[in-house]
Amino acid sequence: PPLYMQRHQFVVDFVKKHQPKKVVDLGCADCRLLRKLKYHRDTEVLVGVDINSAVIRQKMYALAPFPSEYLQPGDKPLTIELYQGSVIEKEPRTKGSDLVTCIELIEHLPFAEVERFSEVLFGYMAPAAVIVSTPNADFNPLLPGCSGFRHIDHKFEWTRAEFQNWALDVCRLYGYVVEFTGVGKAPCNENVGFCSQMGVFHKDISRSNSFLGTENKDDTTSYRLLYSVVY
Numbered sequence: 001p002p003l004y005m006q007r008h009q010f011v012v013d014f015v016k017k018h019q020p021k022k023v024v025d026l027g028c029a030d031c032r033l034l035r036k037l038k039y040h041r042d043t044e045v046l047v048g049v050d051i052n053s054a055v056i057r058q059k060m061y062a063l064a065p066f067p068s069e070y071l072q073p074g075d076k077p078l079t080i081e082l083y084q085g086s087v088i089e090k091e092p093r094t095k096g097s098d099l100v101t102c103i104e105l106i107e108h109l110p111f112a113e114v115e116r117f118s119e120v121l122f123g124y125m126a127p128a129a130v131i132v133s134t135p136n137a138d139f140n141p142l143l144p145g146c147s148g149f150r151h152i153d154h155k156f157e158w159t160r161a162e163f164q165n166w167a168l169d170v171c172r173l174y175g176y177v178v179e180f181t182g183v184g185k186a187p188c189n190e191n192v193g194f195c196s197q198m199g200v201f202h203k204d205i206s207r208s209n210s211f212l213g214t215e216n217k218d219d220t221t222s223y224r225l226l227y228s229v230v231y
């Protein structure tokens with residue numbers, strides 16, 4: 001299957017295993033991942049965020065319930081909310097999440113904004129778990145015709161060492177533990193890692209008392225609601 005499907009399947013498998021109640025997808029684009037996640041009835045709140053409202057609007061009505069879902073509602077209602085907003089802004093409605101996904105998002109941020117993003121995500125939103133995926137620059141020589149970045153909108157692409165340094169820094173600063181994995185295996189036994197590298201972060205329970213999220217003085221909303229449905 002194409003790489004984006006493998007990344008989304010990774011998230012779906014995580015959701016099946018950990019059954020998060022509130023999931024926030026940052027950089028949700030056309031909500032393709034959210035459309036897959038809405039079938040998991042343990043999830044009660046699904047939130048999608050993208051800076052580009054046009055890309056969200058393309059297919060957002062596909063998140064509406066099917067008639068059968070009205071006729072046979074689950075035990076608990078599912079709320080879906082889509083917002084236009086930037087992931088470097090603090091938004092109270094993203095707090096209290098069990099899982100935040102950032103699939104192929106971070107490399108679209110100007111490098112100077114990455115630190116702020118890390119603080120908003122791990123320090124302010126402070127979810128129980130985070131999944132981050134980003135291109136692995138070590139893999140690029142294996143991609144035909146790839147000189148430079150994989151996409152013109154990428155501001156940077158990290159090697160495994162660079163990604164892992166960032167992730168380990170974040171863990172130290174905000175009290176998380178991380179496992180590294182990925183999707184898209186190299187042919188043969190080339191030691192280049194996965195095509196998409198991923199970090200799966202969990203809040204470190206043993207340190208959680210000292211990391212209760214950053215101060216809430218600026219708890220005004222910054223996102224704009226584009227769509228919401230409850231069923």
Ligand code: SAM
Binds near residue numbers: 026027030105
């Ligand atoms: N996550 C999707 C997926 O799995 O297929 C698509 C990711 S797409 C490559 C990157 C998305 O990040 C774009 O839709 C873009 O508009 C969004 N984005 C870029 N900068 C952002 C920001 N500061 N805040 C929110 N979204 C942003």
